[in-house]
Amino acid sequence: MRNKFYTCRYDIAFKEIFMNHKNKDILVALLESVLNIKIKELSYLNNEKIVDNINVKRKHFDLHIKTETENIQIEVNNYFNDYTRPRNMAYICNTYAHEILRGEEYNEQIQIIQINFTYGLNKLGKYYDKEKLRIYYMQDNTNKKYVNNIMIYELNMDYYMNLWYSNDEKEIEKYKYIIMLDLKKNDLENLSKKDKVVTRYMEEIERINEDSDFYEYMSAEEDNRKIENSLRSQWKREGLEEGIQEGLKQGLKQGKKETATEFAHKMEEKGIDKKTIYEITGINLE
Numbered sequence: 503m504r505n506k507f508y509t510c511r512y513d514i515a516f517k518e519i520f521m522n523h524k525n526k527d528i529l530v531a532l533l534e535s536v537l538n539i540k541i542k543e544l545s546y547l548n549n550e551k552i553v554d555n556i557n558v559k560r561k562h563f564d565l566h567i568k569t570e571t572e573n574i575q576i577e578v579n580n581y582f583n584d585y586t587r588p589r590n591m592a593y594i595c596n597t598y599a600h601e602i603l604r605g606e607e608y609n610e611q612i613q614i615i616q617i618n619f620t621y622g623l624n625k626l627g628k629y630y631d632k633e634k635l636r637i638y639y640m641q642d643n644t645n646k647k648y649v650n651n652i653m654i655y656e657l658n659m660d661y662y663m664n665l666w667y668s669n670d671e672k673e674i675e676k677y678k679y680i681i682m683l684d685l686k687k688n689d690l691e692n693l694s695k696k697d698k699v700v701t702r703y704m705e706e707i708e709r710i711n712e713d714s715d716f717y718e719y720m721s722a723e724e725d726n727r728k729i730e731n732s733l734r735s736q737w738k739r740e741g742l743e744e745g746i747q748e749g750l751k752q753g754l755k756q757g758k759k760e761t762a763t764e765f766a767h768k769m770e771e772k773g774i775d776k777k778t779i780y781e782i783t784g785i786n787l788e
Contacts, residue, residue: 507711508720510683511621511659513564513578518716519706520565520576521546528706529567531699533574535679536617536655541569563593572613573601582622590618590654598652610651617655619683624660634661634677659684666693 510516520529523546530541547566565576575597579586594616601612623630638654641647662680665673666689674681678693682700685693690704710716766785770776776787 506721507686508717509685509707510578511580512720513580514716514720514723515707515710516576516578516619516683517564518710519703521549522706525702525706528699528703529565532679532683533569533617535677536657537572537615539572543570544568547573566597571611572615573597574615574617576617577619579618579620579622582620582625586620590616594652594654610649612651614652615655616653617657619657619659619680621659621684623656623658630658631661634658 508515510519519525520532526544530544533539533544534541545568547568549562549564549566563575564578565574567574567576575594577590577593579590594614597616598614601614602608635658636656638656639647640649640652657680659680662677663684665677666681666685668674674693678697678700682690682693682703687704687708690700690707694700694704762783763785766779766783766787769779769782770787780786
């Protein structure tokens with residue numbers, strides 16, 4: 503039985519809907535909500551990152567589009583990791599270089615924008631619990647911009663999703679096209695309230711969830727991700743244990759009890775219980 507409902511929190515679902523030219527009106531509404539601009543024209547660009555070096559890994563953007571004055575790259579970050587920002591920075595720098603180097607002169611007429619729909623930013627600290635959006639520029643310590651046409655929008659999707667549960671109707675109405683991206687079917691029905699964009703989006707997300715090929719692909723991808731995460735956790739645990747044992751072995755061999763004590767405190771910082779620490783190091787933390 504299919505109990506899982508895949509939302510646009512998953513980049514595959516996002517691309518299935520927003521790369522569809524028939525859904526251009528939904529995409530325009532979403533972009534206008536994020537960028538606070540009016541879009542008259544929108545065209546889809548090649549999603550493959552241009553690579554000039556055989557040693558550089560190829561990558562497909564989640565979505566790459568162009569308006570009258572903006573070159574927009576969109577990334578859906580399902581989980582926030584240490585590599586998320588460096589990777590996304592590499593993508594926008596690549597886009598910026600190829601846009602600016604094109605033509606007969608250097609100018610800043612086209613805005614190069616990256617939009618990150620990012621989940622899990624609250625892991626960085628409580629500050630992010632109250633922050634819905636950050637816009638990053640290239641500028642100096644006096645806030646003077648080095649160039650005027652590069653911007654990175656980082657949306658704290660957990661903040662927007664918490665709005666839905668806050669029942670703040672004014673804020674929900676203001677950001678409904680962002681909030682809808684991670685809502686389930688019943689919540690989408692409550693959000694729509696005769697809004698044509700939300701209703702169209704709801705129909706599309708239901709359509710792809712009913713597609714057997716899409717569902718099988720997502721199930722397989724999620725299974726592979728869980729296996730990979732499990733293996734990483736296992737390797738990390740084994741590496742930590744081997745490192746502790748090797749460090750103790752070397753430290754005690756040299757007659758340095760302080761080395762064992764240092765390892766004991768590091769283990770405590772990692773959240774390892776005191777009984778286990780005593781069994782491994784012989785150090786009583788009490």
